[in-house]
Amino acid sequence: MSFLFGSRASKTFKPKKHIPEGTHQYDLMKHAAATLGSGNLRSAVMLPEGEDLNEWVAVNTVDFFNQINMLYGTITEMCTDESCPVMSAGPKYEYHWADGQTVKKPIKCSAPKYIDYLMTWVQDQLDDETLFPSKIGVPFPRNFQSNAKTILKRLFRVYAHIYHQHFSEVVQLGEEAHLNTSFKHFIFFVQEFQLIERKELAPLQELIDKLTAKDR
Amino acid sequence: EMEQQRRESRVCNLSPQAFKFYMEQHIENVMKSCEERENRRLQLEKEMKKIGLSEKDQNQMRKMLSQKESNFIRLKRAKMGKHLFRKIKTIG
Ligand SMILES: [Zn+2]
Numbered sequence: 001m002s003f004l005f006g007s008r009a010s011k012t013f014k015p016k017k018h019i020p021e022g023t024h025q026y027d028l029m030k031h032a033a034a035t036l037g038s039g040n041l042r043s044a045v046m047l048p049e050g051e052d053l054n055e056w057v058a059v060n061t062v063d064f065f066n067q068i069n070m071l072y073g074t075i076t077e078m079c080t081d082e083s084c085p086v087m088s089a090g091p092k093y094e095y096h097w098a099d100g101q102t103v104k105k106p107i108k109c110s111a112p113k114y115i116d117y118l119m120t121w122v123q124d125q126l127d128d129e130t131l132f133p134s135k136i137g138v139p140f141p142r143n144f145q146s147n148a149k150t151i152l153k154r155l156f157r158v159y160a161h162i163y164h165q166h167f168s169e170v171v172q173l174g175e176e177a178h179l180n181t182s183f184k185h186f187i188f189f190v191q192e193f194q195l196i197e198r199k200e201l202a203p204l205q206e207l208i209d210k211l212t213a214k215d216r
Numbered sequence: 217e218m219e220q221q222r223r224e225s226r227v228c229n230l231s232p233q234a235f236k237f238y239m240e241q242h243i244e245n246v247m248k249s250c251e252e253r254e255n256r257r258l259q260l261e262k263e264m265k266k267i268g269l270s271e272k273d274q275n276q277m278r279k280m281l282s283q284k285e286s287n288f289i290r291l292k293r294a295k296m297g298k299h300l301f302r303k304i305k306t307i308g
Contacts, residue, residue, distance in 0.1 A: 050282030073230030134294035173232040178239040
């Protein structure tokens with residue numbers, strides 16, 4: 001992954017000088033910056049005047065879930081028990097599945113299994129009328145914010161896995177600008193409302209710095 | 217045996233074209249609905265000023281618009297969850 005994010009010391013993400021232009025690595029470096037012409041996403045994530053924060057977090061959480069589900073759907077054939085025997089985000093981060101409710105003791109499993117558990121768990125949360133009321137006038141539960149934080153924290157891990165283990169496939173499919181835009185929108189959103197702790201974002205911190213630098 | 221008890225997997229295959237199409241439309245819609253919402257708010261302010269509503273009535277009107285907007289995104293969320301994937305298939 002160092003080829004994508006530059007050295008740990010460098011915060012600039014400029015391609016390292018010794019990577020010759022035209023090589024695969026140089027291409028990936030360029031691709032890391034590509035986004036769709038997307039206007040001012042930073043202001044689009046802000047709470048609209050008069051809106052209820054829970055309602056705003058809810059609609060955006062469903063939205064990010066859908067995006068991530070579709071994105072992962074495009075690379076699912078390349079994310080197998082063989083290619084990804086553990087759910088990792090680079091060499092330094094490994095995740096074991098536990099939902100804290102039915103699975104309390106973390107399960108060490110392959111990335112596709114982990115992501116299947118994760119997406120199924122999120123879908124169940126979103127479908128639960130007591131957690132995400134869909135009828136007009138029904139209030140959100142008192143613990144809604146902490147629930148949403150857990151969901152977003154886990155969804156982030158799918159982005160982290162895709163960036164670290166499948167970015168070259170994403171480039172081959174020509175969808176890197178789409179991934180970057182989706183992730184940028186996600187990051188602006190969680191930053192705006194402080195929904196994910198900084199330490200959870202560490203696996204993609206340098207990419208986050210790069211994607212958000214221009215719009216600060 | 218835990219596997220067998222589980223419902224069918226949430227993750228399904230999707231063509232990159234469908235994902236790309238969705239994202240392009242989606243980002244456009246995000247920007248557009250943000251802008252339109254702000255325009256509705258400004259429009260209300262303009263009209264209230266024109267007819268000289270009392271401060272109390274103005275607040276009432278603002279609340280009504282906010283509630284309408286809020287209901288709208290709730291219905292949107294409910295729809296997004298259920299019909300999205302079928303819709304994508306017919307487009308792609
Ligand atoms: Zn994988």
